[in-house]
Amino acid sequence: MKYIVSLMSAFLLLFGTAAVAQEPEATPVHAKWEFSAEKKAPGEFILKFKAKIDQGWKLMAASMGDDDPNTRIVFDSLSDSRAAIQALADVKAPLSAQEPLLDNMEIKYFENEAEVTATIKYNSDSIKNLRGNVTYFVLKGEEILPEEAPFTFVADAAGNLTGEEGGLKADAAIAERIDRKAVDLKNPVMKVGDIGKEGNSNPWLIFIFGVIGGLLALVTPCVFPMIPLTVSFFTKSAQDKKKGITSAVTYGFFIFLIYLAVSLPFHLLSSADPAIFNNISTNVWLNVIFFAVFVVFALSFFGLFEITLPSSLASKTDSKADKSSIIGIFFMALTLVVVSFSCTGPILGTLLASAGSAGSTNGAWMLTAGLAGFGVSLGLPFALFALFPNWLNSLPKSGGWLTSVKVVLGFIELALAVKFLSNADLVMHWGILHRETFFLIWIIIGLLTTLYLFGVIKFPHDSPIKKLGKVRIFFGILFAAFTLYLIPGITNTKYSRIKLMSGFAPPMSYSWYGNNAHENGAVEPDVMNDYFKALALAKEKNKPVMIDFTGWACVNCRNMEENVWTDPEVHSLIQDNFVLVSLYTDDRKKLPEEEQFKYTHAEGWSKKIVTVGDHWATFQRVNFINQSQPLYVLITPDEQLLTWPVAYEPDIQKYADWLKAGLEGWKKVNATATK
Structure with missing residues (x-):
């Protein structure tokens, strides 16, 4: 366990980079690839990957070991069992030499050109497209670099595959769904709001x-x-x-x-x-x-x-x-x-x-x-x-x-661990940590902490407790009281809204009792996660749209929904006067393949639009120059901004006044339209 920090750093680097990568997919610098397919039998193909290697560079062979620098074919599509790779091979025998850069390890490599084949067999009679990457290492002098080349094999009606360069492509038509030209952030109808406010944290x-x-x-x-x-x-x-x-x-x-x-x-x-x-x-x-x-x-x-x-x-x-x-x-x-x-x-x-x-x-x-x-x-x-x-x-x-302090901190760490698992569960919709499950685990942890502080349960390294001290009794009572406070959280009653846990526990709708449980003042979106349906519904009902940029793992989003939106005046203002749409910027559900593309902004930055969250996070950034959640926007069905957006605003009266200003703006727009 003594190398836990090194492991954490590696994981942060690996997954943190994966989480934040916004650049276009990497273009191979030192090898240019071509892709083709040969039909071997019905449902079985030999995929061919040919590389032209830059002068002076070595490309590691597919026959190198899994733990060594090598060339591999990684299919994105194999996870859904549409096909299975049977063999990966170098077409011709690679060169070999001892490499000083790798502690004189014997490497297998190609120079000038190389060809790798992958034999695959479909798991059904249906031949579908295959997407993936050639991942490989190239070496020259004291440089050894990982690179990748995306590919796509497209299936036709006759059951054949045609290879082509892969990766996400720019799509002007889909890009219009992100860059909304009608939104004018500088000129709202009502000059109220605070888009620059960073409300997520003080x-x-x-x-x-x-x-x-x-x-x-x-x-x-x-x-x-x-x-x-x-x-x-x-x-x-x-x-x-x-x-x-x-x-x-x-x-x-x-x-x-x-x-x-x-x-x-x-x-x-x-x-x-x-x-x-x-x-x-x-x-x-x-x-x-x-x-x-x-x-x-x-x-x-x-x-x-x-x-x-x-x-x-x-x-x-x-x-x-x-x-x-x-x-x-x-x-x-x-x-x-x-x-x-x-x-x-x-x-x-x-x-x-x-x-x-x-x-x-x-x-x-x-x-x-x-x-x-x-x-x-x-x-x-x-x-x-x-x-x-x-x-x-x-x-x-x-x-x-001091040992007792460590044990209590251990129980607290367990409770915090549950929060991290809950974040992942909410984003992926696994359904393993509903709100009541979360509270039940915390109640059990709180009970165990209380029993430990009162000496009912012990750990092997604990010193004998001759008499409970006042400090220990105080914290025992404190943990017991907090545990009792959490118990209504597992019920389907009006007491289930635990204010101290707002934003920390899963939302009220993520419940054992179904999406309609805990209706104690909650405001449900008219349209969940579809901005364009919200615009259509708003035109039909002749109402303005309220956009709620939110996140499954957003603490302050839950605070607003459970403590501000539940206020009778705010609840009525939203429900009776707006078409509410919640856009989840951290939703990891993948978009259909035909809706995935590479968005390039006029300022030059690019982003891969692969998931629902990618789409709405980029939509928010492009149109409202803001990346914080929550962010609330009021617009007309024609996308005219009624007010400046607001972020986290726990002051109920200020939030209600902002909603009223939006309605005043809506009346002005309607009055102008009828003249």
Whole structure:
């Protein structure tokens, strides 16, 4: 388990990149491919992939091992069992040589030209199109590069296949469904609204969460014993008291600085795509990975094993800390950060995920704010205790209570893990974590935490409890009360709307009791996820359209729906006066193949439109210059903007006033039309 951080980094790189890729599919630079097919028998084909390789480059052979640089054919279409690959082979024998760049491993490769064949057999009598990519490695000198070439094999009426270059193509007709020329963002009918408002997260609120996380980290066994030891080291080893205090304060500042520096790479990522944090937070497999990682963290907190960073890293940083200089103090701070990871890692992971799930275009700043708060609360005590060394005498002694803190944090990690799994479940519509299931799991976790705090259940590494302390009793009662508070969440009653869990638990409609359950003031969309049907319905009913840019995993979208839309006045304004359409920007359902294409904006950026979420997220970005969710837009059936859009607005009266302004704009438009 000690390499968990490396694994997390790899997964973040892999799945985070997959989540945020907005560029056109990569065009092979060093190999040009041609595709053809030969019919071997009914339903069986030999697919041929011929490559012309740039001068001086080597293309790795298909006969190379799966764990080595190689050439492979990856079919997108095989997942639906329409065909199965039977064999992959090089047409001619490849060259071979020892490659110094790969530790003198013997490689098999081609120069100038190559041909690879894949024998496939359809699983039914129906011959369908095949799509996929040739993935391959090319090598020259000290460069070894992964590349890919998309392809499509098109089936005709006679049951033959014709190969052609694949990948998503530009489609002007479909692109018009995204770029709505009638929408004029600069000139709404009513000059009200606030499109620039980033309502998904308040950086100060995230900063406070970071401070709380740092305070939790302080009372863990990895950090708490270090406070008196470190402060005493600085104050006693220094030549004078002033220098000792200065060193301790510098040490605390470096702890803050190190955590702050962790957020810097995310600013570079966010500049690549304004939707990066929303894409990361709603990426299905990244959420599943976070679920698994948090379960691992919880089990570690329960004492089943210990998570540590590689010992070599800790040793290297510790060796640098021996220097009695400002550089040495920095490495002492870095050593604390590294060796305390087994306790701070889960808390930092929660902070990272929380900043990402904000889903706003300033997610990098949210992360910076959170890590700054974490660093402040973790580094400040070292400075304060150096300034006021007598305070050290008031600190409680290390002991079994620290182990109890870790176990409680373990239960909290389990509860957070369920949230990540819920995000993936909502986006993919798996149906495994309905609202009531979510609450039931949390109730069980809350009950187990309560029983642990009152000493009913124990872990093998726990110290014997002779008498329950006041603090333990207080937190036991607190967890018991919260658990009781959650119980109505599993019922189909008017009490099932748990306000403290709004936005955190699945939406009311995602229920054991069906989509029509929990009707306590909910506003259901007239048209779900189809903007053009909403326009048609609005023309038929002579009503304006209210667009709700939302997300299955959007916390503040649920807050608005469950706490603002349920207000009687707001509910009536929406339901009686607008055609409501909810457009889910994180919906991972794939569009029909004929609707998938590559959209290129006039400013030069491109995006692959493959899923429903891709379509509506790009639609929002192009027409309303905004990527945050929720975002609310009021337009006429002819797409004239009635007001400026608004984002997250928890003030019920302000939100109601904005809706009324939209209706005033609608009356003006109608009055003008009748003149």
